Amino acid sequence: MATTIHDVAREAAVSIATVSRVLAGNYPVAEKTRARVLAAVEALDYAANPNARRLRGADAGPIAVLLGSITGPSFAALAQGVESEARARGRVCLIGATGGDADREIELVELMRRQHASAVIVPGGFWRDDAHHDRIARLAKLLAEDGTPLVLCGNRSLRVNADDAIAIRYENERGAARIAGRVAAAGHRRVLLLPGDTRGSTAEERLRGFAEAFAGVDGAELIVRETSFDREPARDMLHAVLDELSQGGRPPFSAVLSGTDQMASGVLAALRERGLACPADVSVTGYDDVPAARDLNPALTTVRVPYEEMGALAVQQALDGAPSAPTVLPVEVVERESVGAASR
Amino acid sequence: MATTIHDVAREAAVSIATVSRVLAGNYPVAEKTRARVLAAVEALDYAANPNARRLRGADAGPIAVLLGSITGPSFAALAQGVESEARARGRVCLIGATGGDADREIELVELMRRQHASAVIVPGGFWRDDAHHDRIARLAKLLAEDGTPLVLCGNRSLRVNADDAIAIRYENERGAARIAGRVAAAGHRRVLLLPGDTRGSTAEERLRGFAEAFAGVDGAELIVRETSFDREPARDMLHAVLDELSQGGRPPFSAVLSGTDQMASGVLAALRERGLACPADVSVTGYDDVPAARDLNPALTTVRVPYEEMGALAVQQALDGAPSAPTVLPVEVVERESVGAASR
DNA sequence: TGCCCGGTAGTAAACCTTTTCTGCGCCTAC
DNA sequence: GTAGGCGCAGAAAAGGTTTACTACCGGGCA
Numbered sequence: 001m002a003t004t005i006h007d008v009a010r011e012a013a014v015s016i017a018t019v020s021r022v023l024a025g026n027y028p029v030a031e032k033t034r035a036r037v038l039a040a041v042e043a044l045d046y047a048a049n050p051n052a053r054r055l056r057g058a059d060a061g062p063i064a065v066l067l068g069s070i071t072g073p074s075f076a077a078l079a080q081g082v083e084s085e086a087r088a089r090g091r092v093c094l095i096g097a098t099g100g101d102a103d104r105e106i107e108l109v110e111l112m113r114r115q116h117a118s119a120v121i122v123p124g125g126f127w128r129d130d131a132h133h134d135r136i137a138r139l140a141k142l143l144a145e146d147g148t149p150l151v152l153c154g155n156r157s158l159r160v161n162a163d164d165a166i167a168i169r170y171e172n173e174r175g176a177a178r179i180a181g182r183v184a185a186a187g188h189r190r191v192l193l194l195p196g197d198t199r200g201s202t203a204e205e206r207l208r209g210f211a212e213a214f215a216g217v218d219g220a221e222l223i224v225r226e227t228s229f230d231r232e233p234a235r236d237m238l239h240a241v242l243d244e245l246s247q248g249g250r251p252p253f254s255a256v257l258s259g260t261d262q263m264a265s266g267v268l269a270a271l272r273e274r275g276l277a278c279p280a281d282v283s284v285t286g287y288d289d290v291p292a293a294r295d296l297n298p299a300l301t302t303v304r305v306p307y308e309e310m311g312a313l314a315v316q317q318a319l320d321g322a323p324s325a326p327t328v329l330p331v332e333v334v335e336r337e338s339v340g341a342a343s344r
Numbered sequence: 345m346a347t348t349i350h351d352v353a354r355e356a357a358v359s360i361a362t363v364s365r366v367l368a369g370n371y372p373v374a375e376k377t378r379a380r381v382l383a384a385v386e387a388l389d390y391a392a393n394p395n396a397r398r399l400r401g402a403d404a405g406p407i408a409v410l411l412g413s414i415t416g417p418s419f420a421a422l423a424q425g426v427e428s429e430a431r432a433r434g435r436v437c438l439i440g441a442t443g444g445d446a447d448r449e450i451e452l453v454e455l456m457r458r459q460h461a462s463a464v465i466v467p468g469g470f471w472r473d474d475a476h477h478d479r480i481a482r483l484a485k486l487l488a489e490d491g492t493p494l495v496l497c498g499n500r501s502l503r504v505n506a507d508d509a510i511a512i513r514y515e516n517e518r519g520a521a522r523i524a525g526r527v528a529a530a531g532h533r534r535v536l537l538l539p540g541d542t543r544g545s546t547a548e549e550r551l552r553g554f555a556e557a558f559a560g561v562d563g564a565e566l567i568v569r570e571t572s573f574d575r576e577p578a579r580d581m582l583h584a585v586l587d588e589l590s591q592g593g594r595p596p597f598s599a600v601l602s603g604t605d606q607m608a609s610g611v612l613a614a615l616r617e618r619g620l621a622c623p624a625d626v627s628v629t630g631y632d633d634v635p636a637a638r639d640l641n642p643a644l645t646t647v648r649v650p651y652e653e654m655g656a657l658a659v660q661q662a663l664d665g666a667p668s669a670p671t672v673l674p675v676e677v678v679e680r681e682s683v684g685a686a687s688r
Numbered sequence: 689t690g691c692c693c694g695g696t697a698g699t700a701a702a703c704c705t706t707t708t709c710t711g712c713g714c715c716t717a718c
Numbered sequence: 719g720t721a722g723g724c725g726c727a728g729a730a731a732a733g734g735t736t737t738a739c740t741a742c743c744g745g746g747c748a
Contacts, residue, residue: 002460004733004734004735005734014697015697015699017698017699017736017737018697020737021697021736021737024737026737027696027737029696029697030695030696030697033696045486045489047457048734048735049460049733049734049735051394051395051398051733051735052395052703052733052735052736053736054395055399055702055735056702056734056735056737057702057703057736070414070423071420071421073415076414076415079414080413080441083440083441084441087441093440094438094439095438096436096437097427097428113391116346116394142389145389231635265636268639291415291575292639294613295613295636295640296639348703348704349704349705358727359728359729360705360706361706361727361728361729362726365706365707365727370707371707371726372725373726373727374725377726392704393703393705396703396704396705396706396733397704397705397706398705398733399704399706399732399733399734399735400706400707400733
């Protein structure tokens, strides 16, 4: 059904080699012949079969990004960065979604390997699960053997052999420490820490950063609760903590530090549902600085992670080579309106 | 470098045909041989080259989605639907981003054609630009000739031959009319319409719906301004209208109907910057019901478009066949807090 | 006049699979 | 004892491209 190079060759009354050469433009072809071939291509709407082309080893494989979820705003930003950088280089970008499932992630890496991707980019922290980690490390090795760069964005790289993968990180713990520092400086002592899912390194490090900032402060009382990274679980957890620990109707904390902007929006929602004002009654912070953070009520104080830059950098390093020391991107707290002074 | 089926065959001391058959499992192979082959595959980490496989016509091409922008929350939801449905069917899903550029969109459809995608899904309205439309129609025909289903989500299908593409729509105009109707019912007469970019059918239809709802109401004064679909342009436009048309410091409208939730958040921001309260001073509506709409300040009254369902449906119809009449999905207004009664 | 060379075009191999067809050995049934 | 059948494995073709090699043609030069 599909027209092949043979059809074009017949139409133009030349050999298939000539057609290929006209299209590639890397070999002298007489002007008259070239014109004839081009006309035939046009007439037949010929498009070269990329499978055959790649089989022959001619052109480059796609750049793959593996996302937990397409709708997750932070990783979407990263994918955006990958996409635009890939496009700038004339490469195709393949996006796959794992649905947050570790096994599915492995499966997709396998798939990309089979697709002969010219780079595989996977964002996110690593999971504490050893079995999972071993498989990732093994896949990293396989990819390395195929000569396919694997770039790990986030902080999972810590446990993969440096020769097998390119690491790009951001100052995850430091960002957490910085924003927690602001909250401490605002006078807050009783604070609820909602780092997210600490089975993963992302939340674990953020928690560490939070705790670290409060380590030196007198009278700090930290409550730590674990949830997933999503809005609803955070909202539910806030209600639960309020139910459980409130004394005389007063919340047991004056600030809540969330591991994610989405969690923060859940926290804000719960606060509203309880009639608690932010930041007057309780201050709230997020992490990531997704676009929606700015429009929250009140506008969210959070830490900006340069996801899009990270994505672009990932493809640059994958294609052009990476420095021997892992790159670590700076992080920045953006102050908006959700943090106020602790009431006495 | 990469291991081929020949390597496995050698390792297992069988022919390549046998290896292929063991892997495919569609032909009797002696248990002993099978075990030997499997061991060899394991030992060599063999993964079949998908190009060679597809060249032979063996397995199915990816399902492609073309997005304006990965970070656009509504289309991301659609992509999510496509992805999960594709996954449920064991298919790979390819996501490409056009960056909103019409030419780039054409280019990507071409690319997908070359990739022998087993379906191409493109969301969004059509553009008034005839040249662009002609090319889309032509590509639809090409894809149809290749036997690749093209599914158009949104309302662009209106101008493409029904045999060449599958159309999935939603009640775009009706949703706009419904939400505008609520605003009218709340007593608003002087309203600002910000439909988005009306060079495209999406905004055009929404505008029509808005206008229609006010067609019968006495004393309606509609101001229509055109912007892109993004937050900032909407915010800027609101400031501009306020600057231009305010009388005695009072805004020239008591409600603004936006073509998009993102635009609505820009509107809300501008209102805040002007010290105007929503909904007390001016009511605001959005369109799409993206996840962030709920967390806006105030929570946004908007119309829910079933994007995710639409994505899933798109792959179902592409793969299983579509009904002769285009499917049109229902739309629903979700009332939250951004619409109040008009002040007298 | 004969040779060589530059400019083009064609031939065929190679890329890696899947699958059809062929073939081999052995068992069964007559 | 032999023919036919069955269970399994191998040989080879096909699929569409790119490219190294070969070949042809005409002109310039010896």
